[in-house]
Amino acid sequence: MSPSYFGYNLPVIHVSRLRKVYETGVVALDGVDLDVREGEIFGVLGQSGAGKSTLLRCVNLLERPTSGTVTVAGQELTSLDLAALRRARQRIGMIHQHFALLSSRTVAGNVAFPLEVAGVPRRERATRVAELLDVVGLDGKASSYPAQLSGGQKQRVGIARALAAHPKVLLSDEATSALDPGTTQSILALLKRLNAELGLTILLITHEMHVIKAVCDSVAIMREGKVAEAGRVADLIATPGSLLTREIFPLPEPAPPGSVTVTFAGQAGEPVMSSLVRRFDVDVDILGGSLEDVGGVPSGRLRIRIDGGKRAEALDYLRERGLVREHGPEPVDARQPEPETGAETVAEEAR
Amino acid sequence: MSADDLLPALLQATGETAQMVFWSALLTLLLGLPLGVLLVATDRGGLVPAPAVKAVLGGVVNVGRSLPFIVLMVAILPFTRLVTGTTIGTVAAIVPLTLGAVPFYARLVETALRGVERAVVEAAQAMGASRVRVVARVLLPEALPGLVAGLTVTVVALIGYSAMAGAIGGGGLGDLAIRYGYQRFDTTVMIITVVLLVVVVQLVQSLGDLVARRLSHR
Numbered sequence: 377m378s379p380s381y382f383g384y385n386l387p388v389i390h391v392s393r394l395r396k397v398y399e400t401g402v403v404a405l406d407g408v409d410l411d412v413r414e415g416e417i418f419g420v421l422g423q424s425g426a427g428k429s430t431l432l433r434c435v436n437l438l439e440r441p442t443s444g445t446v447t448v449a450g451q452e453l454t455s456l457d458l459a460a461l462r463r464a465r466q467r468i469g470m471i472h473q474h475f476a477l478l479s480s481r482t483v484a485g486n487v488a489f490p491l492e493v494a495g496v497p498r499r500e501r502a503t504r505v506a507e508l509l510d511v512v513g514l515d516g517k518a519s520s521y522p523a524q525l526s527g528g529q530k531q532r533v534g535i536a537r538a539l540a541a542h543p544k545v546l547l548s549d550e551a552t553s554a555l556d557p558g559t560t561q562s563i564l565a566l567l568k569r570l571n572a573e574l575g576l577t578i579l580l581i582t583h584e585m586h587v588i589k590a591v592c593d594s595v596a597i598m599r600e601g602k603v604a605e606a607g608r609v610a611d612l613i614a615t616p617g618s619l620l621t622r623e624i625f626p627l628p629e630p631a632p633p634g635s636v637t638v639t640f641a642g643q644a645g646e647p648v649m650s651s652l653v654r655r656f657d658v659d660v661d662i663l664g665g666s667l668e669d670v671g672g673v674p675s676g677r678l679r680i681r682i683d684g685g686k687r688a689e690a691l692d693y694l695r696e697r698g699l700v701r702e703h704g705p706e707p708v709d710a711r712q713p714e715p716e717t718g719a720e721t722v723a724e725e726a727r
Numbered sequence: 728m729s730a731d732d733l734l735p736a737l738l739q740a741t742g743e744t745a746q747m748v749f750w751s752a753l754l755t756l757l758l759g760l761p762l763g764v765l766l767v768a769t770d771r772g773g774l775v776p777a778p779a780v781k782a783v784l785g786g787v788v789n790v791g792r793s794l795p796f797i798v799l800m801v802a803i804l805p806f807t808r809l810v811t812g813t814t815i816g817t818v819a820a821i822v823p824l825t826l827g828a829v830p831f832y833a834r835l836v837e838t839a840l841r842g843v844e845r846a847v848v849e850a851a852q853a854m855g856a857s858r859v860r861v862v863a864r865v866l867l868p869e870a871l872p873g874l875v876a877g878l879t880v881t882v883v884a885l886i887g888y889s890a891m892a893g894a895i896g897g898g899g900l901g902d903l904a905i906r907y908g909y910q911r912f913d914t915t916v917m918i919i920t921v922v923l924l925v926v927v928v929q930l931v932q933s934l935g936d937l938v939a940r941r942l943s944h945r
Binding site (some may be wrong): 465478494541547 | 793851852864865871942
């Protein structure tokens with residue numbers, strides 16, 4: 377599936393038909409297309425082995441793709457020679473799951489490293505390092521060694537280092553996976569803040585849904601080396617039967633007979649359930665549900681059963697409001713016999 | 728040996744040992760360090776993958792490592808003469824000592840460099856660092872405590888080898904112990920040289936440990 381976007385920003389990272397086959401014959405990437413627009417936080421979600429890590433490492437060419445192209449900030453990296461690639465890499469920050477800090481250098485020394493690579497004079501380096509440590513909330517730790525820091529502090533050093541050379545793009549390789557929940561939240565909040573304040577485009581990979589929910593504007597779900605679904609988080613949540621809604625709001629499968637699953641993202645203002653009961657004279661039973669705050673929008677998936685009265689009209693009412701996305705098999709309720717030929721009118725869209 | 732002769736003889740022998748060990752250790756460092764870096768860099772997945780080069784270097788190192796020092800020393804006598812113009816004396820001893828220690832130290836360097844986290848090297852590459860910079864600014868500084876520890880072990884081994892070098896006229900404490908302590912049954916000389924060697928080795932090891940610890944920030 378090729379991702380489609382409704383936004384107006386140009387892609388700052390463009391990955392086209394990327395394939396990576398290892399010497400062992402393992403196909404890590406099997407034709408991946410990806411577009412990350414400027415200024416967004418794009419999350420790639422997948423289990424380990426889905427290829428997301430290979431994908432990220434292909435974006436700055438730490439890993440050479442077997443075929444396909446990678447373009448970052450208008451520059452096709454896959455066509456550059458080594459010297460040009462090194463210069464391009466200076467504009468792409470990266471943070472790592474296990475921080476990858478130099479243990480022999482102080483915090484300030486670590487943050488200064490990319491500036492040395494970029495040939496920034498000593499005096500300017502010192503100024504910039506102090507500035508960066510302030511941005512990530514580590515002033516006072518400049519002369520500490522990484523071994524003396526907590527995990528969260530180490531990742532802050534990693535972030536400061538990644539930002540040092542004013543990159544347009546930040547790549548995050550499971551940056552919070554080695555951190556405890558509280559620290560994860562503070563690091564995610566920092567990334568979100570940098571995204572907002574600096575207009576930094578962030579491409580992150582994670583196996584944790586809560587990272588997507590907390591900070592991502594767009595998401596690609598990877599399975600077996602392919603992008604199974606991609607788009608804006610808000611759009612996907614409002615898309616019938618999308619993988620994302622099923623993963624964010626898990627409900628027991630299969631849905632019981634006669635049940636209807638209502639998905640909503642941010643709709644409020646109308647008391648839907650009580651209108652249903654009043655207007656259509658039906659009984660509404662809540663079978664299960666899952667509610668989350670997704671990027672600040674209250675969203676959820678609710679499985680209900682509607683019995684009696686004008687059930688069909690009630691379902692139409694829900695559909696008209698774009699609330700019903702999925703429904704269970706035909707009801708086998710004795711009070712509400714339905715013909716087995718499929719008189720159920722909820723003609724649902726693809727799952 | 729009379730007490731009057733003993734002190735000057737000991738001083739001279741200690742000086743010769745120090746001279747042999749110092750120069751051969753310095754040369755070992757200068758030759759073994761790049762060799763160790765090459766062993767790591769030419770690896771598959773290394774900075775400059777070159778499996779053929781790696782195989783040749785590894786083979787040469789293994790040959791050097793598999794020869795007992797006393798055999799190596801005798802076997803390369805023509806080479807020693809070529810380099811120094813002689814096969815006896817302290818200077819001549821430095822050649823086999825260096826050749827014996829370089830492969831040994833190169834392997835220790837290799838091990839120390841492999842101890843550097845791969846992610847750290849990749850992080851530097853992701854920042855656009857060149858291979859030379861990765862070696863000079865990442866690999867070597869990160870492995871420094873291990874490199875110092877390896878050099879300490881090498882120096883201790885060189886002190887041992889230098890005693891054998893004494894057997895071909897290299898002089899030094901080992902030579903003194905063999906000529907007086909063994910061949911002339913002078914137990915006093917034997918005991919003193921043994922004690923002296925033990926003390927020197929202890930000092931070298933302690934100093935090496937101290938420096939390695941100071942350098943480590945893990």
